[in-house]
Amino acid sequence: MKRVLVVEDDLALSAGLCFELDAAGYASVPAYNCAKARFLLENESFALALLDVNLPDGSGFDLCRELKTSHPALPAIFLTANDLEADVLNGFDMGAEDYVTKPFHMQILLRRIEVALRRSGQAAPAAAPTRWPSPPTSTSCCGCLPKTPARS
16 A cells, blocks of 8 residues: 655645545555654655645745655655745756645546656555445346346
8 A cells, every 4th residue: 555645734634635545545644744744754654745835834845855855766746725836846846746736626636646656666556445336237126136038
């Protein structure tokens, strides 16, 4: 299971991101500030990092710069409300694989994560289990009865 570091100080957004990542087959690890993210990066391994830019104890840009120095192969994706052209270009110049602005669509973010992992040589997670069982494959009305031959 691929581990994703989620550096986001908005608790509700972080919880939602982690829920969706876990449901998609990833193992998410939240960090609400730079200090915790640094600690986790030093002591654990991750397949990818999602980084907010505006954090309570520092900048996601600075964190990305540190991350790329200590873990150059670790893909990073910015997920932020900062949508100025200069910020986007700055994120790419620091080595980020992608820059996603809020608000965003979760399915598109999941696809961007998949692409970033594929480009870094890591496979995407196995298909996540479906939330609901598949519909019956039988031709009966509810799938509980076997198909019977037509009578003439």
